[in-house]
Amino acid sequence: MPDAATQRQTSLELGFDSTVEREAEAKLYAPAAPPIEESPALQSVGIDQPTEIMNAAWQEVMGSLQTELSGPTYQNYLRHVRPLRLTSDKLTLSAPSDFVKDWLVRRFARRIEETLEQFLGRPVILGFQIVPEGADMKTESGSQDATRETESSTQSEIAPPQKMVATSTETADAPRRATKNEASAKSLDDFEDFSSPLNKKYTFDNFIVGRSNYVSHAAAWAVANAPAKGQYNPLFIYGGVGLGKTHLMQAIGHHINKVRGNPVEIAYVSGENFLYQVVRCIREDKMTAFRRKYRNVDIWLVDDIQYICNAERTEVEFFHIFNTLYDQGKQIVICSDKPPKDLQLTESRLISRFEWGLISYVEPPDLEHRIAILQRRAQLENVVVSMEVLTYLAEKIRSNIRSLEGSLTRLLAMASLDGRKINLDLASETVRYYSTSEAETVKVGVETIIEVVAEHFKIAVGDLLGKKRNKEIVMPRQVAMYLAREMASMSYPDIGRAFDRDYTTVIHSYEKVKGELKRDSSLRGTISEVRSRAHARA
Numbered sequence: 001m002p003d004a005a006t007q008r009q010t011s012l013e014l015g016f017d018s019t020v021e022r023e024a025e026a027k028l029y030a031p032a033a034p035p036i037e038e039s040p041a042l043q044s045v046g047i048d049q050p051t052e053i054m055n056a057a058w059q060e061v062m063g064s065l066q067t068e069l070s071g072p073t074y075q076n077y078l079r080h081v082r083p084l085r086l087t088s089d090k091l092t093l094s095a096p097s098d099f100v101k102d103w104l105v106r107r108f109a110r111r112i113e114e115t116l117e118q119f120l121g122r123p124v125i126l127g128f129q130i131v132p133e134g135a136d137m138k139t140e141s142g143s144q145d146a147t148r149e150t151e152s153s154t155q156s157e158i159a160p161p162q163k164m165v166a167t168s169t170e171t172a173d174a175p176r177r178a179t180k181n182e183a184s185a186k187s188l189d190d191f192e193d194f195s196s197p198l199n200k201k202y203t204f205d206n207f208i209v210g211r212s213n214y215v216s217h218a219a220a221w222a223v224a225n226a227p228a229k230g231q232y233n234p235l236f237i238y239g240g241v242g243l244g245k246t247h248l249m250q251a252i253g254h255h256i257n258k259v260r261g262n263p264v265e266i267a268y269v270s271g272e273n274f275l276y277q278v279v280r281c282i283r284e285d286k287m288t289a290f291r292r293k294y295r296n297v298d299i300w301l302v303d304d305i306q307y308i309c310n311a312e313r314t315e316v317e318f319f320h321i322f323n324t325l326y327d328q329g330k331q332i333v334i335c336s337d338k339p340p341k342d343l344q345l346t347e348s349r350l351i352s353r354f355e356w357g358l359i360s361y362v363e364p365p366d367l368e369h370r371i372a373i374l375q376r377r378a379q380l381e382n383v384v385v386s387m388e389v390l391t392y393l394a395e396k397i398r399s400n401i402r403s404l405e406g407s408l409t410r411l412l413a414m415a416s417l418d419g420r421k422i423n424l425d426l427a428s429e430t431v432r433y434y435s436t437s438e439a440e441t442v443k444v445g446v447e448t449i450i451e452v453v454a455e456h457f458k459i460a461v462g463d464l465l466g467k468k469r470n471k472e473i474v475m476p477r478q479v480a481m482y483l484a485r486e487m488a489s490m491s492y493p494d495i496g497r498a499f500d501r502d503y504t505t506v507i508h509s510y511e512k513v514k515g516e517l518k519r520d521s522s523l524r525g526t527i528s529e530v531r532s533r534a535h536a537r538a
Contacts, residue, residue, distance in 0.1 A: 052417045053120075054086035060119045060409065061112050064199070078104075084129060091116060091124050094131040101128045110270070111199075118242075118406035119413075121434035195267040195297075202250035208376050210369030213244055216360040220248040220333075224255035227299055227331035232358040234322075234332035238339050239362030242402030245335040248362075249301050252333055256299060267297040271307035278314045291317070295324045298331070305336045306343060315347035322353055332357075367532035370394035370404055377405050383412060388521070389427045395528045396431045398535060403434055444487045444534045446498050452534045453480040456526070465499055479527065481506050482513035487534060 065078065081104065085092040095101040104112075109126055116124040204224070209217045216237050223232050237245050253266045269277075281290040294300070300321075308314045325332055336343065339361070340354035365373065374390045385408070393411070397404045411430045415422045454461045457476040464477055477499070484495045485506075492510075496503040516523050 049086040049088070053413070054083050054091070056413045056417065057086065057091070057116055057119050058083040061115045064111065064115045064201075065108060082131075086124075089122070089124060090127050092127040092129060095128050096130070096132055098130060101130065110272075114402070118402045119409050121403050121406045121410060195269060196273065198250045198253050198266075198268055200254075202247045203254050204251045206376075206380075207244065207247055207251060208369065208373045210365050210372065212363035212365045212369055213248075216245075216248055216362050219358050219360050220252050221255075223331060223333065224252040225259070227252075227256060228329050233326070234334055234354060234357040236334045236336070236340060236354050236357065236359045237362060238336045238359070240337065240364065240400070242400035243362045243364065244401055245362055246303055249303060249333055249335050253299065253301055264299060265297045266299040266301065267294065268301040268303070271302060271304045274302065274318065275308050275311050275314045278311075278317050282313070287317075291321065294321045295328075297325070300325055300330065300332045302332070302334045305334050306338065309344045310346060312346050315345060315350060319347050319350055319353070322350070326353070326356075364398065365401060365404075367391075367394055367528050370398070370401075373401060373404060374408050377408050381408075381412060383422075385411075385422055389422060389424060391525065391528060392424055392427050393431065395531065397434055398532065407431060407434060444537075446484045446488050446490060446495070448534050448537050449483045449487060449530075450480055450498075452530055452537065453483070456530050456533070478509035478513050479530065481509040483527070483530060483534070485510050487531065 062078065080094075080096045080100065082094045083091060084094050093104075095104065105126075105128075113124060113126060204217075204221065207217060216239075219232050219235055220237070222230055223235050227233075237248060239245055250268065253268055256264055256266065277290065281287050308318060322332065334354060339359060340351045343351065343354075345351060371387075371390050371394045374385070374394060378385045378390070389411075390408075393407050394404065397407050407430055410433065411422065411427060414420065414426060414430060420426055450461060450464060453476050454464050457472075457479075459473060459476060463473050464480060466473075468474075481495055481499060481501075484490050484498065485492070490498070492503040492506045495501075495506045499506070513523075513527075517527065
């Protein structure tokens with residue numbers, strides 16, 4: 001094994017100009033590691049989750065993956081993978097060999113972790129234990145020799161990114177040797193991860209349009225129906241995690257495949273995978289084939305472009321591919337968690353390229369939109385959930401659609417596994433598993449509350465703070481005082497000063513609204529809507 005200095009020199013000779021790319025190379029070509037096993041120290045971290053929840057979560061993962069995998073792929077790879085242990089932040093899976101483990105990590109680790117986060121409502125990382133077929137699945141600490149035994153089926157259609165030619169008696173190190181010996185072939189035929197599969201659930205039919213995303217949806221629909229024909233090339237969609245950017249991007253790919261008569265070459269790749277592909281191809285002397293592969297696509301969908309930031313050589317390759325495809329009239333769609341001007345790119349010319357077309361921002365959904373999303377999800381699951389429960393979930397989980405849908409999935413799982421009714425009590429238990437969103441933790445100023453209440457009830461701010469006592473003014477004023485107490489955490493005297501009222505009046509208003517909320521569903525909806533709008537402005 002060469003020392004660190006030699007490795008770094010080799011990386012520089014290969015053209016890796018950045019720390020990001022050198023780290024990626026180190027991960028790709030690190031020696032085979034021993035199986036990941038649960039040590040006593042690790043076992044003490046986190047709280048074990050019920051087996052029923054673990055199995056339900058894994059079924060959700062399998063359902064997501066099976067829609068994209070062929071029968072042989074499932075039989076040879078995923079059929080032998082089992083969940084062993086779920087804690088608050090980690091799912092440990094069994095794999096029959098290093099080969100299967102490496103394939104699963106490279107191809108689907110990110111998808112699995114996203115599905116788990118959606119189902120469980122919190123980030124969960126993956127861990128693996130090598131358990132050969134026939135071994136006791138309940139044993140998490142077998143002998144070293146037993147856990148090192150591997151068997152691999154290497155049908156070409158299911159090979160992992162490296163070209164692997166291995167018999168059932170070869171160890172997990174053999175595929176790595178085969179890859180290096182065949183590097184001179186300078187072919188990308190073995191690059192199954194050149195383009196990741198599209199999720200069949202991510203279609204326009206399954207996308208719920210609201211005020212927060214209607215512009216991005218309209219632009220994506222226009223691109224899908226006339227790629228590279230209008231003003232939206234490239235289409236750059238940005239926004240926070242879990243707001244539907246990937247859904248829209250993949251919906252474009254699905255729609256084009258559906259309506260175009262001629263075969264269309266669509267490449268969907270994440271920024272992270274693109275980075276690793278560049279590193280591999282430089283190392284294995286396959287850059288010519290790499291460029292040819294990408295420059296022949298018709299539709300280029302690039303997700304999470306922020307992952308190539310500060311990877312100098314990768315940015316240069318991306319820049320030239322972008323220019324080639326654009327000049328050829330090919331459609332480019334890019335997603336990011338931030339706008340182009342905020343990306344820390346060393347290749348500054350990329351920023352101007354991203355700004356050539358349309359830049360569209362996906363906002364967090366408002367309350368009405370969140371309820372619509374939950375209603376649609378309930379319909380897809382063929383279950384009836386009361387508006388009261390849906391509103392409760394939508395009010396508690398505000399900024400992330402992925403977590404929002406996950407809360408409903410978890411609610412339904414808990415009801416099914418425990419034989420319980422779907423009601424507010426169960427919903428309350430469900431949301432405990434979800435971290436409080438940033439929007440919920442930020443205190444909203446009383447000025448914002450007053451403005452939003454006045455707008456909602458269509459009255460002047462002056463009247464809300466004035467002396468009028470007619471019903472059309474008194475009730476909104478009481479709502480504003482109630483929300484000032486609840487959302488701004490103000491004392492009664494402070495609220496009194498803000499509204500030019502005695503603090504005893506504030507107490508009366510607060511208690512009156514609090515009591516009415518228990519009886520008046522219409523008022524509960526009003527409070528929820530005003531809360532959502534106030535949070536959006538905070």
